[in-house]
Amino acid sequence: VSNIQYQQVVVPDGVIDLGVGQPNHALLPFEHVRQAAPSLLDDGPESLQYGAEWGDGHHRVALAEHLSVGYGVPIAPEHLFSTNGTSQALDMVCTVMSVPGDVVIVEDPTYFLAFQIFRDHGLDIRTAPMDGEGIDVAAVVRIVTDVRAAGGRVAFVYVVPAFHNPTSITMSQRRRDDLAAAASAIDVPVLADEVYHLLRHAPGAMPLPMSAYVERAPVVSLGTFSKILAPGLRLGWIHAAPSRLEPFAASGLIVSGGGLNPISSGLATAMIRTGRQAEHLAFVQATLGRRCAAMVAALRATCSDRVSFDVPDGGYFIWLRLPAGISGTQAREAGRREGVDVRHGALFSAVGAPDDHLRLSFAYYDEPDIVEGVRRLARALSSLGT
Numbered sequence: 001v002s003n004i005q006y007q008q009v010v011v012p013d014g015v016i017d018l019g020v021g022q023p024n025h026a027l028l029p030f031e032h033v034r035q036a037a038p039s040l041l042d043d044g045p046e047s048l049q050y051g052a053e054w055g056d057g058h059h060r061v062a063l064a065e066h067l068s069v070g071y072g073v074p075i076a077p078e079h080l081f082s083t084n085g086t087s088q089a090l091d092m093v094c095t096v097m098s099v100p101g102d103v104v105i106v107e108d109p110t111y112f113l114a115f116q117i118f119r120d121h122g123l124d125i126r127t128a129p130m131d132g133e134g135i136d137v138a139a140v141v142r143i144v145t146d147v148r149a150a151g152g153r154v155a156f157v158y159v160v161p162a163f164h165n166p167t168s169i170t171m172s173q174r175r176r177d178d179l180a181a182a183a184s185a186i187d188v189p190v191l192a193d194e195v196y197h198l199l200r201h202a203p204g205a206m207p208l209p210m211s212a213y214v215e216r217a218p219v220v221s222l223g224t225f226s227k228i229l230a231p232g233l234r235l236g237w238i239h240a241a242p243s244r245l246e247p248f249a250a251s252g253l254i255v256s257g258g259g260l261n262p263i264s265s266g267l268a269t270a271m272i273r274t275g276r277q278a279e280h281l282a283f284v285q286a287t288l289g290r291r292c293a294a295m296v297a298a299l300r301a302t303c304s305d306r307v308s309f310d311v312p313d314g315g316y317f318i319w320l321r322l323p324a325g326i327s328g329t330q331a332r333e334a335g336r337r338e339g340v341d342v343r344h345g346a347l348f349s350a351v352g353a354p355d356d357h358l359r360l361s362f363a364y365y366d367e368p369d370i371v372e373g374v375r376r377l378a379r380a381l382s383s384l385g386t
């Protein structure tokens with residue numbers, strides 16, 4: 001049928017959309033997953049039943065082992081709750097941990113698609129600035145104090161601690177300590193969206209994930225297979241102290257429908273158990289590293305006199321600062337005229353911060369298209385007279 005849509009993102013012919021923050025086909029382990037598929041039915045008819053409320057037990061055990069290696073801290077399977085990915089987890093966190101009218105504090109800028117999820121739940125979004133080490137913790141404490149003084153309630157503080165979307169900043173260990181300590185002191189949970197934590201592609205060590213704090217501070221960590229395996233599985237997890245997870249398992253959604261993903265979690269379990277998951281993650285890291293290097297080199301070759309940026313150590317994005325006098329919206333429109341699309345910086349601010357950046361993703365294209373996309377963007381910027 002001609003007008004039926006088959007995928008979420010459809011890039012028009014002839015356009016290179018450096019805004020798409022998704023893996024392309026080359027990053028999706030199709031053959032590995034195809035080989036793992038028969039093992040889904042290993043448990044016989046039971047495989048097709050409603051799932052255990054917290055997620056399939058075999059999967060939680062396998063995931064805990066996988067994360068303990070990747071995160072470098074022991075993760076207990078009892079502290080994991082399976083989800084349909086981080087977007088669904090965000091929605092469920094709002095259901096379980098907030099009431100309409102509550103305040104949610106977010107970084108400025110941040111992952112803009114979270115805004116609508118928060119608004120769907122009637123939450124009031126307030127922002128705290130970021131610097132090179134992450135969120136401004138003193139600003140968070142001030143907002144909480146002000147909200148409480150006015151009789152309001154803060155539901156949680158939402159942060160993207162590793163390879164932040166859109167800035168690629170990774171919160172320093174010191175800042176993580178400060179945030180966890182402040183969260184305990186003011187008794188407001190930190191909701192850490194750690195979807196990029198495992199995607200370091202430059203040499204060097206990562207700070208401990210916010211997951212490492214769940215037993216000593218009010219921290220809830222979200223993770224997803226979307227970035228390390230495949231978004232179509234709709235599979236992720238919440239990592240938190242069991243006392244924080246119990247209300248999730250007792251929610252109406254789970255009591256009625258059972259655990260969220262018995263079938264796709266079986267696939268991920270098979271991938272982990274056969275070593276394919278670790279192999280694929282290493283492949284994703286190496287590929288993203290090469291694509292990032294190609295984008296950095298192309299930007300330096302074509303427009304280093306006009307734009308500035310930090311070279312990311314991981315994740316998907318370059319956060320490009322534009323020359324004075326050119327807004328992200330203008331640059332994006334000019335780019336479209338040249339056959340390249342990007343995301344303009346204003347999208348990522350809940351409070352209308354100046355539109356002076358572009359977010360470029362190096363996850364969706366192979367190197368030649370990345371280089372060509374950057375060339376087109378450079379032409380677009382020149383056309384604006386910079």
Ligand SMILES: Cc1ncc(COP(=O)(O)O)c(C=O)c1O
Nearest residue numbers: 021085086087111165195224226
């Ligand atoms: C920060 C952040 N959180 C969540 C998501 C969505 O994750 P999922 O596919 O698990 O819903 C993304 C995807 O781009 C993201 O960048």
